[in-house]
Amino acid sequence: MARRKLVYEGKAKILYEGPEPGTLVQYFKDDATAFNAEKRDVIDGKGVLNNRLSEFFMTGLGNIGVPTHFIRRINMREQLIRAVEIIPLEVVVRNVAAGSISKRLGIDEGTALPRPIVEFYFKDDALGDPLVSEEHAIAFGWASQQDLDDMISLALRVNDFMSGLMMGVGIKLVDFKIEIGRIWDGDYMRLIVADEISPDSCRLWDMETGQKFDKDVFRRDLGNLADAYTEVARRLGVMPTNAAPVTKPTLIN
Template identity: 85%
Template sequence: MARRKKIYEGKAKILYEGPEPGTLVQYFKDDATAFNAQKKDVVDGKGVLNNRLSEFFMTGLNNIGVPTHFIRRLNMREQLVRSCEIIPLEVVVRNFAAGSLSTRLGIEEGTPLPRPIVEYCYKDDKLGDPLVTEEHIAAFGWASQQDMDDILSLALRVNDFLSGVMMAVGIKLVDFKIEIGRVYEGDFQRLVVADEISPDSCRLWDIETGQKLDKDVFRRDLGNLTDAYTEVARRLGVMPKSAQPMSKPTLIN
């Protein structure tokens, strides 16, 4: 196999040059990180599960008219995506108080919020991805006002879709974060949901028991992360009901 050109490597994924102009290959790693990479580990099978789950969510969004960068899954760990210019923001949508919101505002974790709250964080690991306002975003030129209107609309549509999908399988969507990219088609620009949607980027709790089925399992040492992600995949039908937790999968190219 010819050696591929690496474009970017993050904490959980690697981007390679794609086979066609305007495409990239997104590779999902088994690396798990928390607290801005202060806590690290390798979790066998996590990348495979996140690849399949992100495929499921991105395909669902594409099908209801929410544009994403996802084109198709290539194999167990890779998917073909559109190349896009990532806006340097993490867009966080919260339905229940948890994590940093509970800490910042002193709201008990699990408290339902009066309406979905959308927050923005500046993407910079060295700074710890600080919370920013629309004033900061406009002042520093990270996105235009029209972009922000479109980002808010996209974020709330993703929230509606994910909340419904999760509720149908007995899972509460507590919060999630997405990234938004610009895709250029000649002189025309459009915004798309980029990066990934997976239990790495969502807080997912069992509706009946409150069991955490997301990366908080790793953050808080609550058990086996692969088991939690496998349970989400099972409920969504991404994996057979009889499937066992994935460990050291054999890659298929």
């Protein structure tokens, strides 16, 4: 079989050229990073869990009419996706104060926000992905006002879906990050949800105990990251109730 062409490698995923024009293969790695990759480790099975969870969330969004880049899962670590032009802005939706907003504004972590707050961050690791305003995005040509309006609308629809889904299994959706890309149908451009949706890109807390099931487990040395992600998958029915944490796949004859 011919070797696939590498298109891009990030901290948690690799993109390869897809089998058809306009497609890519997205491979989920076991790498875990935090603080712009200053802290890093390899967590056995993390890529498998994120692949299955992102498939689950993207499929659910598609079922309610939210457009995404997801086409189908190929295997335990890979999925086929549509190639998009990624807008260089991370879109963060916050329901509860945590992380940088608590530090920035002096709000106690865990404080419920009066309404979902949408923030934009410029995608640049060297700069630490700084918080930017809509004015910055328009002035520097990253997105038009119509793009930004559509991105906010998409992000809030994702928030509604994810919040309800998580609440149903006893998990509070504290905040999450998505990326959005442009695709063209002839001369018509539209925006779709891209990248991934997984515990890597969300803050997820148990509604009763406050236990964390997201990357803060790794950031703050709170336990085993694979166990935390496995618990999310178990509650959502993505994995059987009696499943053990997923480890690296073993090749057999």
